[in-house]
Amino acid sequence: MRITAGYIPNIGETKFDKKILKFQDLEVELPLLTLEQMQRVIDTVKRESAEILKSLSVSTVVDIIGYVTEQFLDRSSSYRQQAEKLLPIVTGYDEEVIRLGLTSFLKTFRKHELQRFLVEDLGNPLLLDHFQPRAKGGFSKAIGPELITHVWAGNVPALPIWSFVSGLLVKAGNIGKVSSSEPLFAGWFAKALAEAEPSLANCFAVVWWKGGDEKREKMIFEKSNLVIGYGNNETLKALKKQVPITTRFLPFGHKVSFGIISKSALDAHKAWRIAHQAALDVIRYDQQGCYSPHLFYVQKGGKVSPVEFARLIAGELENFEKRYPRRKLSMEESVALASWRQKEEMSTFTETGKEVLGTSTHQWTVVFEEEEKVFTASPLNRVIRVISFEKLEDILPYIKPYRSFLQTIGMAATPKELFHWAELLANVGVTRITALGKMTSPEAGWHHDGRFNLLDLIQMVDIESSAIVDSEQFAPYVD
Numbered sequence: 001m002r003i004t005a006g007y008i009p010n011i012g013e014t015k016f017d018k019k020i021l022k023f024q025d026l027e028v029e030l031p032l033l034t035l036e037q038m039q040r041v042i043d044t045v046k047r048e049s050a051e052i053l054k055s056l057s058v059s060t061v062v063d064i065i066g067y068v069t070e071q072f073l074d075r076s077s078s079y080r081q082q083a084e085k086l087l088p089i090v091t092g093y094d095e096e097v098i099r100l101g102l103t104s105f106l107k108t109f110r111k112h113e114l115q116r117f118l119v120e121d122l123g124n125p126l127l128l129d130h131f132q133p134r135a136k137g138g139f140s141k142a143i144g145p146e147l148i149t150h151v152w153a154g155n156v157p158a159l160p161i162w163s164f165v166s167g168l169l170v171k172a173g174n175i176g177k178v179s180s181s182e183p184l185f186a187g188w189f190a191k192a193l194a195e196a197e198p199s200l201a202n203c204f205a206v207v208w209w210k211g212g213d214e215k216r217e218k219m220i221f222e223k224s225n226l227v228i229g230y231g232n233n234e235t236l237k238a239l240k241k242q243v244p245i246t247t248r249f250l251p252f253g254h255k256v257s258f259g260i261i262s263k264s265a266l267d268a269h270k271a272w273r274i275a276h277q278a279a280l281d282v283i284r285y286d287q288q289g290c291y292s293p294h295l296f297y298v299q300k301g302g303k304v305s306p307v308e309f310a311r312l313i314a315g316e317l318e319n320f321e322k323r324y325p326r327r328k329l330s331m332e333e334s335v336a337l338a339s340w341r342q343k344e345e346m347s348t349f350t351e352t353g354k355e356v357l358g359t360s361t362h363q364w365t366v367v368f369e370e371e372e373k374v375f376t377a378s379p380l381n382r383v384i385r386v387i388s389f390e391k392l393e394d395i396l397p398y399i400k401p402y403r404s405f406l407q408t409i410g411m412a413a414t415p416k417e418l419f420h421w422a423e424l425l426a427n428v429g430v431t432r433i434t435a436l437g438k439m440t441s442p443e444a445g446w447h448h449d450g451r452f453n454l455l456d457l458i459q460m461v462d463i464e465s466s467a468i469v470d471s472e473q474f475a476p477y478v479d
């Protein structure tokens with residue numbers, strides 16, 4: 001079976017070279033634009049977004065995006081059915097993992113949640129429509145870029161629409177480059193937007209080019225006001241070299257997240273529920289997101305000990321495996337994981353208080369360590385480390401060296417501990433604290449890596465009070 005992906009606005013021609021990506025028995029056909037065609041796409045998107053998108057009220061834009069989101073949430077819609085059918089083939093994730101993951105993620109972009117995006121960053125969303133009075137005096141307006149280029153990465157379905165939607169909310173023209181690992185969802189979303197509001201059909205594009213194609217990257221980056229890049233540090237470093245000094249660059253690189261469980265959460269009634277939620281964070285997209293946990297720190301002194309909690313997580317991972325199987329790994333991934341697992345198992349003979357739990361097929365692994373406090377990244381694919389601790393202050397020195405990589409903490413603790421620990425963790429680089437079971441589902445309006453969804457995309461234009469006062473002398477009603 002072959003399907004067409006991406007989204008090209010009307011540039012006066014329909015013949016394009018093709019790039020075919022193969023996923024099992026599915027072939028995904030993407031338009032491969034020449035430099036001349038890419039230039040036409042850029043010109044079209046900039047012109048049409050300036051004339052049409054920027055003329056719409058922000059509430060109208062919210063209505064359109066909210067309507068499209070509801071289509072993808074509706075399991076009877078053709079878009080949702082297509083996503084549930086094809087995304088498991090493309091990404092390798094289990095059908096139920098895809099279904100649950102899409103629903104959890106897409107709920108963030110319903111109309112009332114989009115309003116939270118706007119209020120969180122701007123306070124007054126009307127700043128995107130007209131000059132608005134400011135408390136300091138004068139008036140201000142928020143102006144979105146003419147063109148934002150998004151370079152998306154990874155195989156987590158639908159993730160690109162976070163920056164795509166943010167770009168639309170600030171009324172910018174948007175061109176997105178899809179990842180070869182998940183080239184479908186962004187194009188579907190763009191097509192659905194064009195169907196919902198045909199006047200927007202030429203205000204965005206979803207394209208593909210081979211990563212590292214310097215000619216294409218240099219050309220499109222020179223025409224962009226803002227480039228948003230996702231990927232590992234090497235990828236972002238290479239992208240940055242192509243971005244002119246006059247173009248802003250917002251990089252989102254590799255991040256690591258983890259969980260902390262207080263002894264107060266570890267009694268016979270609560271521990272199982274906490275272990276269930278922790279395991280849920282592990283199995284969602286097999287830890288491929290930046291907000292997925294690499295390890296859990298578990299405090300000593302509870303009625304359920306850290307090693308017993310590790311065994312509870314192991315039991316939950318086994319239960320989840322039966323219902324939501326892990327995706328099939330590549331040969332390279334399987335070999336690397338088996339080698340890692342063997343090394344961990346061998347170390348149990350020399351290290352006291354260490355256990356390696358898991359299946360013979362390595363579908364999941366839990367490593368418990370009594371003494372080791374070192375923050376060690378997981379090889380992912382449902383591999384989690386559980387480390388015991390006495391006081392949070394004891395493990396902070398091991399976390400602090402990873403300051404630039406830290407993102408989300410999933411926490412189970414009392415209200416007093418929550419705020420005390422949050423203060424300590426914020427000072428070592430953590431930017432998001434949430435409940436276990438919610439690590440992979442950020443709230444609408446969250447501060448991505450400690451930054452803003454919309455404020456980082458716009459520029460503010462101020463009319464100062466002096467200009468308003470001075471203008472009065474030129475008014476036709478002045479005597």
